[in-house]
Every structure is written in structure tokens, then in C-alpha cells.
Amino acid sequence: MKRLIVGITGASAGVYGIRLLEVLTEHEDIEVHLTISASGARALSEELQIEIDLNNFELASLIGVSSPRVIYHHESDIAAPIASGSFRTEGMIVVPCSMGSVASIAAGMSRNLIQRAADVCIKEKRKLVLVPRETPLSPIHLENMLKLSQIGVCVLPAMPGFYHFPKNVDDLLNFVVTKILDQFGIDTKLIQRWKE
Secondary structure (H helix, E strand, O other): OEEEEEEEOOOOOHHHHHHHHHHHHHOEEEEEEEEOOOOOOOOOHHOOOOOOOOOOOOOOHHOOOOOOOOEEOOOOOOHHHHHHOOOOOOOEEEEEEOOOHHHHHOOOOOOHHHHHHHHHHHOOEEEEEEEEOOOOOHHHHHHHHHHHHHHEEEEEEOOOOOOOOOHHHHHHHHHHHHHHHOOOOOOOOOOOOOOO
């Protein structure tokens, strides 16, 4: 079974993280280790009216269903398995990824479990995909993302394409989720690919 880490931080568009989790729970061969920052929970509440209790988390409160293959870790649990390099995973996705999280990861800080798990992926040379959702980008944002890209981190902005002729918001979400999972070789059949 493949293990993937998913972190949701306080950037706008937490709906990308929710859609990613919905898709991943459909794959019986993938175990997801989920962690959500306090600011991520607040953003979900503000944008989607989803109330999440990070101290007593239930997946159904986020995506409407439960799954034994989604294991939740509180952002303050630095003793969680994903905080250690000896806990093997395919890598990590931070979606959405706030610019504060980008900066902390670029600086090697580990102020919460999301940042620590990302740091582990970098040091263990595992795939790390950051999905920033910010506009416009300042020179500081660009410098931090360039620094991460230069060490092998995939910076995958939440920028949906339109060549698959999206008809609704779900089509736009599916485009970005497909791009994310392509990084891990996971095919979703969610969109019509270019020239296919």
C-alpha cells in the first residue's frame, strides 16, 4: 500500500485539498496521513462553512465519508509517524500551501507537523508537492519557491488549464488534482488529457 501525506494550510482554496482527499479515498491501495493547520481549519470555516474540530477530528466532517485508510495527525503532534524519516512514504502534498508555510519550509523550520513532515521529505529526498494559492506573488514569495524548486520540490500552483473545456468548478478542481497526482504516478481519469 502506498502512503501519502496530505497537509492543508491556511491559504485560500482549501477546496483543492478536500477534492484531493475525496479522490484519494477512492483508491484502495493508498493510505493517507492527513494533518491540518489551525489556520487551514479557519480558512475552511470561512470559505466553505465547514467546522472542523482539530482535537477530535472526523474525516466525514471534511469530505462527507469516513475511511480507515485516512489517518489524521494533529498539527502539534511532533511524535506522529510522519515526523520521522524512518516512516516510509511516497511523499507529501501541501494543498493549499500558504506563503507562510512556503517560507517556513524553505527556511527549514518545523513549527508544526506540516512543516516537519515537509522537512522530512526534503531530507529523505522524497517527493514534496506544494500547491500555493496566492496572487499576486511578491519577490519574497518567488525567491522562496525558487529556492525550493532548486532542491527538487515541485511547486505546483493552483492554476487550472482550460484546454479540457471545463463546464463547472468541479472540472477546474479536477484539473489541479490530476496535475498533483500525476507527480506520484496516480492516474485518476478525472479530465480529458491534451490530444487524448
